[in-house]
Amino acid sequence: MFGMNNHNDTSQGSVLRFGPYAFHVRQRLVLEGEQPLRMGGRAMDILQVLLEHAGEVVSKEQLIARVWPTSIVEEINLRVHIAALRRALGDGTNGQRYIIHVAQCGYSFVAPVEQGTSDALHMPAAALTPLHNLPARLTPVSGRDALIGSLVRQMPVCRLMTITGAPGVGKTTVALRVAELLLQYFRDGAWWVDLAMLEDDKPLLDHLLHALNTDFFTLSGRHALLVLDNCDHRRDSCATLVETLLHAAPRLSILVTGREALHIPQEAVHYVPLLAIPKRSTLNSVEEAMGYPAVQLFVNRARARQQGFSLRQQDLSGVREICRQLDGLPLAIELAAAQIDALGLIGLQAQVENGLQLLGQGRRTAEPRHQSMAAAIDWSFQYLTEMEQRVLLRLSVFSTGFTLEAALSVISSVDLAGSRLSAIIEGLARKSLLIQEPNRATARYWMLNTVRRYARDRFERSDDRLELQQRHARYFSHTRNASRRTLLAQAVE
Known part of the structure; x- marks a missing residue:
């Protein structure tokens, strides 16, 4: 036990055992x-359904309905x-069969299955009451x-995992x-340390040990998950600390x-993407629209704010536009949905284009940086260098995506030119303040609407x-004229 401020979680998820395997459902x-x-x-979803109906034949239609409840998929x-x-x-190896296909009917799990509780993680009894200081989820x-x-499946075999993404995308969530979900896997629990408000001059290791109410020797012997x-x-101090912990604490995993x-x-990096938003062509039904995470989040938060709120067919275009303007960012969508009772859906859609003012009425109990x-x-922004800040502000002159060539032509200056400017732009992309479009021969970047505003x-x-706006206009006028000349030359040939 690291300290005395533990919240015991006595819930026990079920475990389904078969052969040498144990499926921990929770x-x-x-x-x-x-x-x-x-x-x-x-x-994993298919396995759970088959295990729940072990010995029975589950039709293909039943499986598809359970595993893809909001999508239309082919049997393939x-x-x-x-x-x-x-x-x-390893189904079929060494004569062991688990899943069989019953022609014209479906699939059946044919191996014996035993049901128990998650104390089957082969951990000491302490695993039944996991230790943690994780904040309650509201x-x-x-x-x-x-x-x-x-991530849950990878974390037990990956000692260091970093979750990255844009501001407001939900990395902490x-x-x-x-x-x-991994509380019962780690014998000594999961421990969260928020470094956001840490003073720059305070040693990181001292802060960590104080937050966990422990010493380095005790920490180094724990089988635990540490969330930094x-x-x-x-970042540099954190990297040094993590390397020290990985070397000194062989059973510690760090997220x-x-x-x-x-x-x-040893670092495995996972980028948290924006929530998917439906295309205009897919707004055929409420059920189809609710299959998209951005719409789900908006509706869930709107229902929590306005009793009786329901998504109707005539609302789909407006909700999609709100989610699109907000980039599919969870924090932005939550903040907008919180205004539904005051503005209504039509008013909210009209206001969401006005900038960030609308998105400044978050939960008063949230961290200050999450209140708007x-x-x-x-x-x-405040942790960028002065040059990075300057480049980010200048890049807001682009209302759509841009190439490095366009950026060099439009926003460069005597002290921001050539390889230096290119390096800063690439650095802003690594910091998730610019998005680099994948799978393009020429690197192309764009800025989230919320960041651009x-x-x-x-x-x-x-x-x-004014000077940069004029340079922007001249550059794209020149580009359009050059494209026309190329098309005309090709037509003549």
Whole structure:
């Protein structure tokens, strides 16, 4: 036990045993002995359904309805995941069969299954009452099931994992949910340390030991998960601390959150994506729209704010536009949905384009940086270097994506040119304040709407605003004319 401020969690998730395997339902974890099995989230869902109906034939339609409740999928998808599940279990090797196909009917789990509780993690009795200091979650986590399930399966075999992403994307939410689900795996529990408010001059190790009410010798012997949250402003110190802990504490696993990876050996980096938003062409029904995480989150938070709120067919276009304007950022969507009772859906859609002012009425009990989108971005902005801040503000002149060539032509100056400017732009992408479009021959970047509005509000007060706007207009006028000349030349040929 690290300290006395523990909140005992006595809930015991069920465990389904078969052959050498134990499926811990609450943790969505399959162990062979003490070794986690690698399998995809859909395969895990299929396994759970088949285990729940062991000895029975489950039709293909039933499986598809349970595993893909909000999507329309072909039977081939089911067959692919069944095949992956069989490979993961070694189905058919050494004469052991688990899943059989019953022609024209479906699939059946044919091995004996025993049900118990998660004390089967082969840990001491302390695992029944996990130790932790994780903050209580006030709302459910929306739209992150696949990501969280993947991280939960990887964490036991990965000693260092860093979760990165844009301001407001939910890095802390994901990390804490992963820690919750792994409480019973780690004998000595899961421990959260928020570094956001740590003074710059305080030694990081001292802060960590004080927060956990322990000493270094005790910590080094624990089988525990350590969550180091918000490492951005002390990233170098955090990297040094993590390397020290990994070397000195062989049974300690560390989960880090920040805008940028630590860039040290053993680190597995996972980027938290924006919540998926439906395309206009997919707004055919409320059920289809609710299959998208951004819409789910908006509706869930709106219902919590306004009793009787329900999503109607005529609301789909407006809700989609709100989510699109807010980039699919969970924090921004939550802050907007909190205004539904005051503004109504039509008023909210009209106001959401006005900038970040609307997104400044968050929960008073939340951390200051989570009470508004401006505060969330400002917390990241203040830890940039002066040059990085200057470049980010200047890049807000682009209303859409841009290439490095465009940035060099439009925002460069005597002290911001060539390789120096390129390096700063690449660094802003690593810090999740710019998004780099993947799979392109020419690097192309874009800025989230929320970040651009923040940067543009500050940029409007700068002395070089008019000059950069003129350079931007000249560059794109020249680009359009050059494209026309190329098309004309090709037509003549």
